[in-house]
Amino acid sequence: MAHEEIDRRKFLRNSLIGGAGALLSSSLIAQQKETGHTPEKETRPLITRPLGKTGILLPIVSFGVMRADSPALIKAAIAAGMVHFDTAHVYQNGKNEELLGAIFQQYKRDAYVISTKVPPTTGEPAAVKKTFLEKLDLSLKRLKMDHVDILYVHGSGSRAEALAPEMLEAVTAAKKAGKAKHVGVSTHRSEPEVIRAAIESGVYEVVLASVNFKQEHIAEVRKAIAEAAKAGIGIIAMKTMAGGFHDKERTKPINCSAALKYVLADENITTAIPGITNFDQLAMNAAVNRDVVLTAEEEKDLAALDNLRDGLYCQGCMQCVPDCPKALPIPDLMRAYMYAYGYNDNAQAHSLVTSLDLEDQPCAGCTACTVSCAKQFAVSERITDIMRIRRVPAEFMT
Numbered sequence: 279m280a281h282e283e284i285d286r287r288k289f290l291r292n293s294l295i296g297g298a299g300a301l302l303s304s305s306l307i308a309q310q311k312e313t314g315h316t317p318e319k320e321t322r323p324l325i326t327r328p329l330g331k332t333g334i335l336l337p338i339v340s341f342g343v344m345r346a347d348s349p350a351l352i353k354a355a356i357a358a359g360m361v362h363f364d365t366a367h368v369y370q371n372g373k374n375e376e377l378l379g380a381i382f383q384q385y386k387r388d389a390y391v392i393s394t395k396v397p398p399t400t401g402e403p404a405a406v407k408k409t410f411l412e413k414l415d416l417s418l419k420r421l422k423m424d425h426v427d428i429l430y431v432h433g434s435g436s437r438a439e440a441l442a443p444e445m446l447e448a449v450t451a452a453k454k455a456g457k458a459k460h461v462g463v464s465t466h467r468s469e470p471e472v473i474r475a476a477i478e479s480g481v482y483e484v485v486l487a488s489v490n491f492k493q494e495h496i497a498e499v500r501k502a503i504a505e506a507a508k509a510g511i512g513i514i515a516m517k518t519m520a521g522g523f524h525d526k527e528r529t530k531p532i533n534c535s536a537a538l539k540y541v542l543a544d545e546n547i548t549t550a551i552p553g554i555t556n557f558d559q560l561a562m563n564a565a566v567n568r569d570v571v572l573t574a575e576e577e578k579d580l581a582a583l584d585n586l587r588d589g590l591y592c593q594g595c596m597q598c599v600p601d602c603p604k605a606l607p608i609p610d611l612m613r614a615y616m617y618a619y620g621y622n623d624n625a626q627a628h629s630l631v632t633s634l635d636l637e638d639q640p641c642a643g644c645t646a647c648t649v650s651c652a653k654q655f656a657v658s659e660r661i662t663d664i665m666r667i668r669r670v671p672a673e674f675m676t
Contacts, residue, residue, distance in 0.1 A: 330512030467594020536576030
């Protein structure tokens with residue numbers, strides 16, 4: 279029997295998922311019955327929050343689809359009451375969007391919320407806008423949809439990037455054309471700066487931002503989130519698991535339930551999109567959707583890991599970049615390192631590293647590393663390590 283089927287049976291037998299009740303649309307409940315994915319009864323209600331001024335009401339835990347490849351897992355999440363599914367143009371070279379497109383043909387379009395993220399390119403503003411909209415059209419084709427509910431400009435890392443006129447024009451055009459109901463910006467670093475730029479823009483309605491217990495600037499992140507919520511912008515959290523593990527050897531796992539509850543304790547955050555790849559993870563996330571209170575043991579686990587230096591999560595503070603004589607994109611390389619060793623996602627690590635267009639040994643020629651890392655990472659060692667992934671053909675990545 280396949281491992282996935284064993285996991286699925288365990289999930290359906292032991293899960294805390296329960297019927298979505300009145301919090302899901304009647305059309306989705308009917309479709310759950312038709313497809314045989316109606317879960318066991320659960321008396322605790324789903325916890326839901328409004329997404330800014332969009333009019334969308336979401337359970338506090340959604341589904342980050344980036345590494346998922348199982349239709350059965352997605353359908354079980356729907357049965358668990360999950361409504362929002364987040365993907366991106368670049369995930370799995372487009373196969374991630376195709377996966378969702380095939381699955382959601384079975385459901386009415388108003389029964390779920392789909393978001394995708396399109397990365398901007400470089401070049402002349404008019405060409406950048408045109409390329410962005412062409413990529414969106416390709417994403418819609420893969421998704422087999424005429425629109426997405428949320429369209430993000432993917433990966434803004436500064437106020438200037440978030441407020442680039444060509445990007446604001448692009449998402450405005452997409453919304454006007456009916457290809458996106460709502461538009462937003464995603465950010466892996468400089469979150470307070472980008473969140474405040476979103477407020478300033480007068481265009482973005484949603485911000486997808488990294489939020490987790492390992493961020494040394496978490497107080498400032500929360501302050502910016504509160505400002506955005508007051509302005510009516512919906513906040514969705516990502517990177518909530520802070521790398522999944524604390525060490526490369528994967529001997530010190532993050533208590534993911536605790537990490538997720540820590541983030542969602544902030545009621546200004548509408549929902550989180552943890553990556554889910556198996557039924558055990560789904561069961562854990564589905565349980566948090568009904569109980570967000572940290573247990574004493576979970577608080578203890580978080581405190582123990584928070585007190586440790588190093589780890590796998592790079593907060594993208596950019597402190598290291600001026601110290602590097604080659605001005606290497608160290609935060610991006612550290613994120614690839616986290617994908618490979620924390621999330622065991624070599625394909626995403628490979629995609630990110632190859633997109634950076636670096637030499638095979640970018641640290642060559644430096645007798646000693648002059649970079650000072652806020653997290654005390656051994657930067658040159660990690661760069662040398664993760665750059666090896668470039669030598670592996672993409673077709674061998676799983």
